[in-house]
Amino acid sequence: MRSVRIATWNVNSVKQRVPRLLPWLDAREPDVVCLQETKLTDDAFVDLLGDELAERAYTVAVHGEATWNGVAILSRVGLDDVVMGVAGAPGFPNPEARAVSARCGGVRVVSVYVPNGRAPGSEHYEYKLAWLASLRETVAAGPEETVVCGDMNIAPTDDDVFDPDAYIGQTHVTPPEREALAELQALGLRDVVRDRWPNERVFTYWDYRAGMFHQDLGMRIDLVLAGAAVAGRVRAAWVDRQARKGSGPSDHAPVIVDLDEAPDGDIGPVVPPPSAPVTRRGSAKLPQSP
DNA sequence: ATGCCTGAAGGGTTCAGA
Numbered sequence: 001m002r003s004v005r006i007a008t009w010n011v012n013s014v015k016q017r018v019p020r021l022l023p024w025l026d027a028r029e030p031d032v033v034c035l036q037e038t039k040l041t042d043d044a045f046v047d048l049l050g051d052e053l054a055e056r057a058y059t060v061a062v063h064g065e066a067t068w069n070g071v072a073i074l075s076r077v078g079l080d081d082v083v084m085g086v087a088g089a090p091g092f093p094n095p096e097a098r099a100v101s102a103r104c105g106g107v108r109v110v111s112v113y114v115p116n117g118r119a120p121g122s123e124h125y126e127y128k129l130a131w132l133a134s135l136r137e138t139v140a141a142g143p144e145e146t147v148v149c150g151d152m153n154i155a156p157t158d159d160d161v162f163d164p165d166a167y168i169g170q171t172h173v174t175p176p177e178r179e180a181l182a183e184l185q186a187l188g189l190r191d192v193v194r195d196r197w198p199n200e201r202v203f204t205y206w207d208y209r210a211g212m213f214h215q216d217l218g219m220r221i222d223l224v225l226a227g228a229a230v231a232g233r234v235r236a237a238w239v240d241r242q243a244r245k246g247s248g249p250s251d252h253a254p255v256i257v258d259l260d261e262a263p264d265g266d267i268g269p270v271v272p273p274p275s276a277p278v279t280r281r282g283s284a285k286l287p288q289s290p
Numbered sequence: 291a292t293g294c295c296t297g298a299a300g301g302g303t304t305c306a307g308a
Contacts, residue, residue, distance in 0.1 A: 012296075012297075012307085013296085013297055013298080015297090016296085016297065037297095037307090039297075039298075066298090066299095067297090067298055067299070067306095068298085068306075068307095116306080116307060116308060117308085118306085118307090118308090151308095153307095153308070155308095167308095170308075171308070172308060205308070207294090207295075207307095207308075208294090208295035208296055209293075209294045209295045209296090210294050210295085211294090212294095212295095219308075221308075250296095251295085251296075251307085251308090
């Protein structure tokens with residue numbers, strides 16, 4: 001099969017983001033797109049975008065609700081075995097639309113919007129940890145050919161925030177959150193963007209306020225976590241900062257990952273992918289996939 | 291003054307986000 005481009009993007013209201021989402025789809029031509037914070041019911045999503053997506057050959061799996069949360073997967077390389085939500089996951093207090101998964105192009109793709117946590121020690125924080133434990137249990141059923149994509153609402157390390165001191169006492173950086181993420185990754189999932197840019201300043205979220213994006217004061221909380229069979233195919237992995245610029249952006253940028261063709265028959269050795277293009281610190285130029 | 295933006299619901303404001 002041909003190479004596959006997978007992207008994930010917290011759009012912060014797909015209704016507000018239509019003028020950015022459609023041109024972005026046309027420019028980047030992703031084969032699979034995981035969306036988060038769609039903030040629409042399934043019917044409203046299909047009414048809003050069904051025709052536009054069909055014109056672009058995307059099939060859609062939506063799992064949404066009014067006002068908050070909401071996830072989706074768009075695919076033009078097949079969309080089978082769709083599963084809404086995470087089995088056994090807690091609600092707050094009722095179940096929320098925070099996960100949808102499907103088999104796309106031979107890969108089990110999971111689009112997730114992990115609970116925010118609000119304040120360490122709060123009820124919502126405990127909910128976040130419990131929800132992550134359920135996600136881990138579900139992924140554990142078959143991590144090899146799985147890719148978990150989305151807004152994890154956790155910065156994996158201090159290198160993933162602009163200033164660790166600015167986050168003392170905040171969610172997204174506490175040891176229990178990072179441990180929950182590490183336990184998910186311990187199933188064999190690779191953080192493919194960090195693997196590609198081990199020493200770079202890479203963020204995916206910048207607060208709307210106070211010119212945070214302009215100053216590149218952000219966090220890396222939107223991740224692509226790939227099982228071994230997927231991680232071994234990664235050819236490029238980058239953050240599309242262009243989509244955070246200009247008028248009417250989401251506060252998150254998309255993450256884009258290109259996979260080589262799946263090997264035929266035997267899997268063979270898992271070799272490191274060729275080195276990615278280097279972006280200079282402070283450069284306005286985007287890392288481009290080959 | 292965590293609410294310097296932004297979005298949603300709903301009503302002249304509040305809550306949520308990370």
